[in-house]
Amino acid sequence: MAEFQTLTHDVLVVGAGGAGLRAAIEASAAGVKVGLVSKSLLGKAHTVMAEGGVAAALANVDDRDGWRVHFADTMRGGQYMNHPRMAELHAREAPDRVRELEAWGAVFDRTKDGRILQRNFGGHKYPRLAHVGDRTGLEMIRTLQDHGIHLGIDVHMEHTIVGLLKDGGRIAGAFAYDRERGRFKVFHAKAVVLATGGIGRAYRITSNSWEYTGDGHSLAYHAGASLKDMEFVQFHPTGMVWPPSVRGILVTEGVRGEGGVLRNKDGKRFMFEDIPENYRPQTADNEEEGWRYTQGDKNARRPPELLTRDHVARCIMREVRQGRGSPHGGVYLDIAWIKERLPRGEEHIKRKLPSMYHQFKQLAGIDITKEPMEVGPTTHYMMGGVNVDPDTQMSDVPGLFAAGECAAGLHGANRLGGNSLSDLIVFGKRAGEHAAKFAVANAAPRIDNSQVEALARRALEPFERDTSENPYQIQHELQDQMQDLAGIVRRREEMEQALDVIENLKRRAARATVKGNREFNPGWHTALDLENLLTVSEAITRAALERKESRGAHFRDDFPEKNAEEGKVNIIIRKTAGGAMSVSREPVPPMSGELKQIIEEMK
Amino acid sequence: MSTQVTFRIWRGEKGAGQLRDYTTEISSGMVVLDAVHRIQATQANDLACRWNCKAGKCGSCSAEVNGKPRLMCMTRMSDLPADKPITIEPLRAFPHLRDLVTDVSWNYDVKKKIRKYQPRKPDNPDGTWSMEQDDIDRVQEFRKCIECYLCQDVCHVLREHGLHPDFIGPRFLVYSAALEMHPADTADRLPDLKNDLGIGYCNITKCCTKVCPESIAITDNAIIPLKERVVDRYYDPIKRIFRAITGSGGD
Numbered sequence: 001m002a003e004f005q006t007l008t009h010d011v012l013v014v015g016a017g018g019a020g021l022r023a024a025i026e027a028s029a030a031g032v033k034v035g036l037v038s039k040s041l042l043g044k045a046h047t048v049m050a051e052g053g054v055a056a057a058l059a060n061v062d063d064r065d066g067w068r069v070h071f072a073d074t075m076r077g078g079q080y081m082n083h084p085r086m087a088e089l090h091a092r093e094a095p096d097r098v099r100e101l102e103a104w105g106a107v108f109d110r111t112k113d114g115r116i117l118q119r120n121f122g123g124h125k126y127p128r129l130a131h132v133g134d135r136t137g138l139e140m141i142r143t144l145q146d147h148g149i150h151l152g153i154d155v156h157m158e159h160t161i162v163g164l165l166k167d168g169g170r171i172a173g174a175f176a177y178d179r180e181r182g183r184f185k186v187f188h189a190k191a192v193v194l195a196t197g198g199i200g201r202a203y204r205i206t207s208n209s210w211e212y213t214g215d216g217h218s219l220a221y222h223a224g225a226s227l228k229d230m231e232f233v234q235f236h237p238t239g240m241v242w243p244p245s246v247r248g249i250l251v252t253e254g255v256r257g258e259g260g261v262l263r264n265k266d267g268k269r270f271m272f273e274d275i276p277e278n279y280r281p282q283t284a285d286n287e288e289e290g291w292r293y294t295q296g297d298k299n300a301r302r303p304p305e306l307l308t309r310d311h312v313a314r315c316i317m318r319e320v321r322q323g324r325g326s327p328h329g330g331v332y333l334d335i336a337w338i339k340e341r342l343p344r345g346e347e348h349i350k351r352k353l354p355s356m357y358h359q360f361k362q363l364a365g366i367d368i369t370k371e372p373m374e375v376g377p378t379t380h381y382m383m384g385g386v387n388v389d390p391d392t393q394m395s396d397v398p399g400l401f402a403a404g405e406c407a408a409g410l411h412g413a414n415r416l417g418g419n420s421l422s423d424l425i426v427f428g429k430r431a432g433e434h435a436a437k438f439a440v441a442n443a444a445p446r447i448d449n450s451q452v453e454a455l456a457r458r459a460l461e462p463f464e465r466d467t468s469e470n471p472y473q474i475q476h477e478l479q480d481q482m483q484d485l486a487g488i489v490r491r492r493e494e495m496e497q498a499l500d501v502i503e504n505l506k507r508r509a510a511r512a513t514v515k516g517n518r519e520f521n522p523g524w525h526t527a528l529d530l531e532n533l534l535t536v537s538e539a540i541t542r543a544a545l546e547r548k549e550s551r552g553a554h555f556r557d558d559f560p561e562k563n564a565e566e567g568k569v570n571i572i573i574r575k576t577a578g579g580a581m582s583v584s585r586e587p588v589p590p591m592s593g594e595l596k597q598i599i600e601e602m603k
Numbered sequence: 604m605s606t607q608v609t610f611r612i613w614r615g616e617k618g619a620g621q622l623r624d625y626t627t628e629i630s631s632g633m634v635v636l637d638a639v640h641r642i643q644a645t646q647a648n649d650l651a652c653r654w655n656c657k658a659g660k661c662g663s664c665s666a667e668v669n670g671k672p673r674l675m676c677m678t679r680m681s682d683l684p685a686d687k688p689i690t691i692e693p694l695r696a697f698p699h700l701r702d703l704v705t706d707v708s709w710n711y712d713v714k715k716k717i718r719k720y721q722p723r724k725p726d727n728p729d730g731t732w733s734m735e736q737d738d739i740d741r742v743q744e745f746r747k748c749i750e751c752y753l754c755q756d757v758c759h760v761l762r763e764h765g766l767h768p769d770f771i772g773p774r775f776l777v778y779s780a781a782l783e784m785h786p787a788d789t790a791d792r793l794p795d796l797k798n799d800l801g802i803g804y805c806n807i808t809k810c811c812t813k814v815c816p817e818s819i820a821i822t823d824n825a826i827i828p829l830k831e832r833v834v835d836r837y838y839d840p841i842k843r844i845f846r847a848i849t850g851s852g853g854d
Contacts, residue, residue: 041653041707043661043750044655044656044661044662048655048656048660049656049658099730102732105719105720105785107734107743107746107785110735110736113733114735115727115733116731132743132746133743135660138747139746142746146719146720147719149714150715157708180700180706209654209655209656209661211655242632244630244631244632245632245633245634245637246634246657249657250658355660358659362659362679363632363634363658363679470644470648472643472644472645472648476644514648514649515648515649516648517649519616519651519700519701520651520701521649521651522643522648522650522652523648524649526648
C-alpha cells in the first residue's frame with residue numbers, strides 16, 4: 001500500500017473552536033496524549049463570530065437567577081425537545097466554566113462592583129450573558145488558545161479529516177489531508193472527539209464561514225453513529241440584507257438586548273402584535289416597560305424583540321411577505337432611537353456594540369448611531385447533530401465523542417442566544433474528560449489498511465476524472481435549492497423536490513473535477529466537502545419531512561400548528577447496512593422528578 | 604449597477620510566480636474578497652487564499668491590495684479606483700506558500716515564548732477577581748486583536764530587515780502589553796522583552812498602528828508604555844545604583 005505519514009494520539013480532537021479547544025485542554029490535563037486537528041489556522045474558528053455573550057447563571061446582576069431558572073429557560077426555548085439531562089448539566093456547570101475562563105485570562109466586562117457583567121438576551125429571564133462588548137467569542141477562543149498552547153497539545157493546523165477509521169465497532173482513528181502540501185496522514189487514536197461546528201454552508205444565506213460544511217455530522221453518520229433533531233436549523237432573525245455581498249452576516253441579538261427595536265416600513269413595532277401564549281406572562285405589553293427592562297429595571301418584563309429567535313425570524317418573514325418590509329427585503333432594526341432616552345447615547349452604542357458599529361460603517365456605509373439597520377433572517381445554527389450520551393458526550397460508536405454545535409440534545413427545537421458558547425465549554429470539557437477516560441481504559445485499536453486506501457483513492461478521484469463538473473457550481477446549486485426548498489418555511493412537495501435535487505447533485509458530485517495540483521488547492525477541498533454538505537442536506541430534509549408539525553425552528557406551512565404527539569419524539573437519522581439513509585422516531589428522554597418540578601414552578 | 608474590473612492576482616508557489624490578470628463583474632457593495640471568490644469559482648478553481656468569517660472578525664484574509672496590507676473582506680470595491688487594475692498580493696513579511704497564502708507559523712511559535720497569564724490568588728471565595736472596568740479598558744483594547752498579522756507584515760524590522768529570530772513584532776508586543784497591564788497578572792515579562800523578545804528594535808514609526816483593522820493604538824498604548832517600563836527598570840540611573848547596592852531586580 002501507499003505510505004502515509006502516521007501519527008498516534010490517545011485522543012484526537014477534530015475541530016479547534018471553543019468546544020474542540022476545551023476538549024483538548026481537558027484531555028491533556030488528564031495526562032493523555034492529545035492531537036488537535038484544525039481545518040483553518042488556530043484561533044480562526046467560527047467561535048470568533050459569536051458576539052453577544054456566554055450564558056451562565058452567575059447571578060452577578062440579578063440575584064434571583066440560578067441554574068434552575070437557566071434550565072427552565074433553556075427547555076422552554078427548546079420547546080421541550082431538549083435532552084433534559086443535558087440542559088440540567090449545562091445550567092449547573094456553565095458558571096464554573098465561565099469563572100475558569102477568567103482564571104485563564106479572559107477579561108469580561110465588569111459590573112460597578114467589579115464582578116463579571118451580564119446582559120439581557122432573548123429567552124433568558126434575567127441578565128445572564130457574560131460578555132466582552134460584542135466580541136465575546138473572540139475573547140473565548142483566544143483565552144482557550146493562549147491557555148492551550150502551553151499544555152503540550154499537538155496542533156495540526158489546516159488539516160481536514162476525510163473519513164473516520166474503525167476497528168470493528170469502535171473508533172480507531174481518522175484519515176486526513178494537510179492543506180499546505182496536500183499530503184495524506186493517518187491518525188491512530190483510541191478516542192476521537194468531533195467538534196466541527198455546524199452546517200450553514202448548505203444554505204445560500206448564512207452567517208457561517210466556509211468551514212461549516214457539516215463535517216462532523218457527516219463523518220459520524222458514515223461511521224455508523226446516529227444523528228438527532230436534524231430538522232431544527234436555526235435561522236437567526238437578524239442578518240445583514242444589504243449590500244448583496246454581505247447578505248447573511250450576523251447582527252448580534254445584543255443590539256436588541258441594549259434596547260434596539262424592530263420596525264416595519266410603516267415605523268410600527270410589529271413584535272407587539274404576536275406574543276406567543278407561553279411567553280405572554282413574561283413579555284412586556286408596552287414600549288415603556290420594554291425599554292425599562294433593557295435598562296435593568298427588575299420589575300419590568302422583556303420587550304417582544306427579545307422573544308426566541310425562531311419566533312422573531314418568522315415575524316420578520318411575515319412582515320416582508322405581507323409587503324411591510326424594508327426596500328431590500330428585510331425590516332428595520334433601530335438602536336439609534338435610544339439617543340432620545342440616554343444622554344450620551346451615541347457613545348453608549350459605540351461602546352456596547354463596537355463590532356456592529358464598524359461592520360455597518362465599513363460594509364454598508366451605515367452609521368448605526370444615526371440610522372436604522374436593515375435586517376432579515378440568516379441560517380445560523382444547527383440544533384441537531386450527533387446523538388450523544390448527555391454525561392459523557394459519547395455517540396453510539398464506542399470511542400467516538402461529539403461536543404458543541406455538531407452534537408445534539410442541549411438546545412432541542414430552538415437554541416437560546418448565549419447558550420452556544422456555554423455549550424462549548426460545558427460539553428467540550430465533558431467530552432475531553434470522558435474521551436481521555438475511554439483512552440486510558442481501552443487498548444490501542446487496529447488500523448485497517450483497506451479503509452485507509454479506499455479513503456485515499458476516493459479523495460484523489462476528482463483529479464483523475466475526465467469529466468468537467470465544477471465543484472463550486474454544485475455547491476452553489478445545493479445552497480440555492482436548500483434555501484428555497486428546505487429553508488425557514490417548509491412544505492412536503494418542496495422537500496420531496498429537494499430530495500430529488502440532492503440525488504441529482506450527488507451524481508454530479510461524483511463527477512466533480514479538480515484542476516491544478518494538491519498543494520493548497522481550494523477547488524479540491526470544495527470537491528471533498530461536497531459529500532458532507534450533501535449528507536447533511538439530505539438528513540435535514542428527511543427529518544423535516546418526518547416531523548409533521550411546526551415547532552421551534554422547524555416551521556411547516558402544511559402543518560402550521562404544534563402537535564402534542566409529535567412533541568413526544570425526537571427524529572433519528574441513521575445509515576443502514578445497505579448505505580441508505582433511514583429515519584426513525586425515539587421518545588424524548590424523560591425528565592427526573594426534580595426537573596419536572598422546576599418546569600412546573602417556572603411556568 | 605455592475606461593471607467589469609480587472610484584478611492582478613499573484614499566482615505561484617514558494618515565492619516564484621507572477622501577477623495574472625482576471626476580469627470579473629463587480630456589483631454594488633462588493634468587497635475585494637467577493638471578487639476573489641467569484642474568480643475562484645468561475646475562472647481559477649485552484650486559486651489559493653485564506654478566509655473564514657468574511658466580517659473582519661477572524662483575521663484570515665490578510666493580503667496586500669494595491670500595495671497596502673488589508674483584510675480583503677473589509678475592503679470595499681467602491682473605495683478603490685475602478686479605472687485601473689487592482690493588484691492583490693500575499694503578505695510579504697512571511698514565507699510564501701501558494702498564490703495569496705503565506706506561512707504564518709512563525710507567529711504561533713513566537714506566542715509560545717511569551718510567559719502565560721499568571722493571576723494572583725482569586726479575590727473572592729468563588730474563585731473570581733474583582734476588577735474595575737476602568738482598570739481593564741486598556742487590556743480590552745489590546746484583546747480586540749484578531750491576529751491578522753497586518754502589523755507584522757508592515758513592520759520594517761520584520762519586512763525589510765528580516766529580524767524574525769530577534770524581534771517578536773507589534774502583534775506580540777500588544778499581546779505582552781495585554782498581559783503586563785492585566786490588573787490580576789503577576790508574571791514579570793520585562794526581562795524577556797528587553798533581552799529575548801527584542802522590544803528595543805522598535806523605533807516607533809507607527810506603521811503598525813496605521814494598518815490595524817481593529818484600530819488598536821499599538822504604538823502609543825502598547826509599545827511605548829512597555830518601552831517605558833523597560834527603561835524605568837534597566838536604565839533609570841537611580842534605580843541602577845539602588846540595584847547595585849541591594850542586589851535586587853536584576854535581569
